[in-house]
Amino acid sequence: MTPSQHLHGHLIGQPGSRDDLNTPALIVDFDALEANIATMAAFGRDAGIALRPHAKTHKSADIARLQTAAGAVGVCCAKVGEAEALAAEGIGSILLTSPIVTVAAIERLVALHQRIPDLALVADHPDAVAAIAAANTGRPIRLLVDVDPGLHRTGVASAADAVALARRIVAAPQLDYGGVQFYCGSQQHIATFAERRAAITDLTDCLRTVIAALSEAGLAPPVVTGGGTGSHRIDAALGVLTELQVGSYIFMDREYRDCEIGAAYLTALTVDTRVISANAPGIATLDAGLKAFATEAGVPVIVAGAPAGSSYRFMGDEHGAVVVPAGAPAPTIGTRITALTPHCDPTVNLYDAYHVVRGETLVAIWPVTARGRSA
Amino acid sequence: MTPSQHLHGHLIGQPGSRDDLNTPALIVDFDALEANIATMAAFGRDAGIALRPHAKTHKSADIARLQTAAGAVGVCCAKVGEAEALAAEGIGSILLTSPIVTVAAIERLVALHQRIPDLALVADHPDAVAAIAAANTGRPIRLLVDVDPGLHRTGVASAADAVALARRIVAAPQLDYGGVQFYCGSQQHIATFAERRAAITDLTDCLRTVIAALSEAGLAPPVVTGGGTGSHRIDAALGVLTELQVGSYIFMDREYRDCEIGAAYLTALTVDTRVISANAPGIATLDAGLKAFATEAGVPVIVAGAPAGSSYRFMGDEHGAVVVPAGAPAPTIGTRITALTPHCDPTVNLYDAYHVVRGETLVAIWPVTARGRSA
Numbered sequence: 001m002t003p004s005q006h007l008h009g010h011l012i013g014q015p016g017s018r019d020d021l022n023t024p025a026l027i028v029d030f031d032a033l034e035a036n037i038a039t040m041a042a043f044g045r046d047a048g049i050a051l052r053p054h055a056k057t058h059k060s061a062d063i064a065r066l067q068t069a070a071g072a073v074g075v076c077c078a079k080v081g082e083a084e085a086l087a088a089e090g091i092g093s094i095l096l097t098s099p100i101v102t103v104a105a106i107e108r109l110v111a112l113h114q115r116i117p118d119l120a121l122v123a124d125h126p127d128a129v130a131a132i133a134a135a136n137t138g139r140p141i142r143l144l145v146d147v148d149p150g151l152h153r154t155g156v157a158s159a160a161d162a163v164a165l166a167r168r169i170v171a172a173p174q175l176d177y178g179g180v181q182f183y184c185g186s187q188q189h190i191a192t193f194a195e196r197r198a199a200i201t202d203l204t205d206c207l208r209t210v211i212a213a214l215s216e217a218g219l220a221p222p223v224v225t226g227g228g229t230g231s232h233r234i235d236a237a238l239g240v241l242t243e244l245q246v247g248s249y250i251f252m253d254r255e256y257r258d259c260e261i262g263a264a265y266l267t268a269l270t271v272d273t274r275v276i277s278a279n280a281p282g283i284a285t286l287d288a289g290l291k292a293f294a295t296e297a298g299v300p301v302i303v304a305g306a307p308a309g310s311s312y313r314f315m316g317d318e319h320g321a322v323v324v325p326a327g328a329p330a331p332t333i334g335t336r337i338t339a340l341t342p343h344c345d346p347t348v349n350l351y352d353a354y355h356v357v358r359g360e361t362l363v364a365i366w367p368v369t370a371r372g373r374s375a
Numbered sequence: 376m377t378p379s380q381h382l383h384g385h386l387i388g389q390p391g392s393r394d395d396l397n398t399p400a401l402i403v404d405f406d407a408l409e410a411n412i413a414t415m416a417a418f419g420r421d422a423g424i425a426l427r428p429h430a431k432t433h434k435s436a437d438i439a440r441l442q443t444a445a446g447a448v449g450v451c452c453a454k455v456g457e458a459e460a461l462a463a464e465g466i467g468s469i470l471l472t473s474p475i476v477t478v479a480a481i482e483r484l485v486a487l488h489q490r491i492p493d494l495a496l497v498a499d500h501p502d503a504v505a506a507i508a509a510a511n512t513g514r515p516i517r518l519l520v521d522v523d524p525g526l527h528r529t530g531v532a533s534a535a536d537a538v539a540l541a542r543r544i545v546a547a548p549q550l551d552y553g554g555v556q557f558y559c560g561s562q563q564h565i566a567t568f569a570e571r572r573a574a575i576t577d578l579t580d581c582l583r584t585v586i587a588a589l590s591e592a593g594l595a596p597p598v599v600t601g602g603g604t605g606s607h608r609i610d611a612a613l614g615v616l617t618e619l620q621v622g623s624y625i626f627m628d629r630e631y632r633d634c635e636i637g638a639a640y641l642t643a644l645t646v647d648t649r650v651i652s653a654n655a656p657g658i659a660t661l662d663a664g665l666k667a668f669a670t671e672a673g674v675p676v677i678v679a680g681a682p683a684g685s686s687y688r689f690m691g692d693e694h695g696a697v698v699v700p701a702g703a704p705a706p707t708i709g710t711r712i713t714a715l716t717p718h719c720d721p722t723v724n725l726y727d728a729y730h731v732v733r734g735e736t737l738v739a740i741w742p743v744t745a746r747g748r749s750a
Binding site: 003004007020021022023024025056078079080081084085098099100101102104105108124125127128148151152153154155156157161185274275276277278279280283285287288290291292294295296314315316317318319321333334343345346349350351352371372373374375 | 398431480523526536560
């Protein structure tokens with residue numbers, strides 16, 4: 001049980017109970033979340049492309065189950081600990097999207113592989129393929145070749161390297177060749193749809209070259225996985241990916257709200273905070289600061305509780321400020337203020353629980369199952 | 376038991392076991408931590424000033440106990456949840472340094488007051504004083520007047536407001552007047568000692584005015600609490616504060632390392648991370664990104680494991696990069712790289728556990744007791 005379930009469990013189902021939550025509180029608008037999951041599920045069905053949503057965004061077994069119930073083939077995880085935590089809550093199909101290279105991590109994955117129906121990994125280096133092949137996996141473990149789209153984060157650097165790595169996978173009896181992964185991370189947030197489409201189209205030409213080389217070598221990839229919320233429509237139209245790793249569509253943070261995504265995804269994630277001090281004109285202090293919001297994508301956006309045009313300012317580890325427009329009254333102590341998160345993934349990772357609301361009623365508290373499981 | 380205790384508990388006491396930790400891992404150098412605690416304890420004794428270290432930095436019952444054993448009179452907490460978590464682990468003297476204004480939070484504090492020997496609060500508004508006075512506290516609860524040093528974060532705005540608020544506290548039989556709090560937050564990181572001393576000296580003149588007005592009204596403060604790692608020597612020399620709220624001295628992050636602090640506090644907190652991909656010249660990808668470091672104070676500083684002159688670059692939620700100087704070899708996959716945190720408090724808040732080492736041996740795993748307890 002999370003501290004919040006202990007503290008707030010008795011509020012579930014009580015009309016108006018959102019206002020009784022101790023703040024800062026991570027809030028999920030259930031109606032908006034359900035709409036986003038349904039919209040993306042319909043998109044995948046219509047486009048004939050599988051969905052494997054990335055659980056690094058939400059780290060929640062509850063949300064993973066909703067996505068799977070809507071038709072997702074499984075989820076992605078970024079780290080071994082994240083996969084372990086979700087598997088322990090019954091999530092049975094997981095693709096781990098970061099290369100795993102240490103003996104300790106490989107041992108954990110082999111143990112996980114024995115506990116769940118469907119675990120797949122990616123690799124971008126022959127040493128890692130050899131180490132995984134040498135582990136006692138029981139039944140073969142599925143391994144995909146990670147291909148670098150030019151970001152130099154992870155992935156093999158060329159079509160020739162992709163072919164060489166795929167050959168090593170096919171040659172190892174303990175491994176099952178699963179295809180390729182290709183994730184254009186830095187292109188997801190290009191603001192205009194047209195520029196984003198141009199960038200993704202160019203990179204997908206490189207991916208086509210890799211796939212052609214693999215096919216020529218008799219290694220046609222059974223799965224081509226990648227893409228994100230920013231590129232999903234483009235990826236589906238280009239027709240090269242077979243599986244989409246969309247993540248943020250469920251929440252729509254400030255970064256994605258400011259992009260032309262091309263479908264009506266709704267804001268489903270906010271933080272409720274309160275005024276705890278208001279002794280200076282034009283400004284009031286909130287109980288949510290650097291420990292309540294990830295900071296690398298700018299400041300939170302105030303969406304309710306303060307005069308129109310109010311802005312948020314960080315005021316240290318524990319506090320923020322709401323700055324009201326000239327002439328507007330500053331909110332008084334106790335006032336609830338709601339803020340949109342700049343970047344959802346690392347903000348969610350600060351909290352132990354989601355407070356799920358319909359309107360003003362708390363309807364559920366969901367643990368952030370894999371919070372902090374970065375190792 | 377934290378996930379890390381489950382995963383790494385068997386490594387405790389094994390020589391060389393630091394290298395077997397799954398990464399990213401928050402690392403405490405126990406020798407350096409003990410030295411820092413001893414240095415500050417000796418400073419407080421020699422200067423005749425009480426130490427009440429701020430637990431918002433470490434959120435750890437284990438570290439709070441070490442500080443208390445070295446002579447600290449108790450600890451500070453920033454939030455109700457933080458105080459609850461530390462109290463549940465036996466920490467018995469807590470000053471809550473943020474104003475508490477909601478009925479829900481006051482009810483939790485009254486319950487906490489009944490469980491521990493010594494709880495004190497601060498207030499900066501008559502409505503909050505009235506609400507706390509109206510609660511059924513059993514025995515009187517100690518309340519201090521928070522005074523704003525000009526930051527406009529929390530605190531009363533003038534000497535007259537301080538006197539008015541102290542009068543309300545004294546008039547309420549359920550309340551016990553504890554003195555004043557005065558925290559110069561934005562001055563702590565002024566880089567040069569001389570400029571910091573000038574700023575703190577100016578602000579302390581304002582505090583003297585407040586204390587004079589209180590004393591004239593028969594409300595001389597029994598405790599004057601405040602200060603931090605950046606100002607502690609200055610505060611002690613000025614002789615107005617009776618109690619220091621030092622926090623970061625135990626860890627010495629990049630921000631404080633770059634300030635002239637004036638005593639030999641050592642770096643005691645780092646993050647161990649590993650290379651998971653190295654397919655591009657001059658750069659290698661680490662398993663620690665936006666979920667492994669707080670980002671608002673710049674980038675982590677690489678202190679071990681990579682060629683001299685290497686720098687860290689954020690590469691998304693899950694990854695960073697080590698960029699080596701021109702001509703230097705990039706580290707290979709599996710290489711352990713150690714990084715200094717830019718800002719300790721919000722970085723610690725990302726982790727469930729400290730991995731405490733002496734040299735290369737893991738000697739303990741301490742839970743981050745109050746992690747995420749921002750509400």
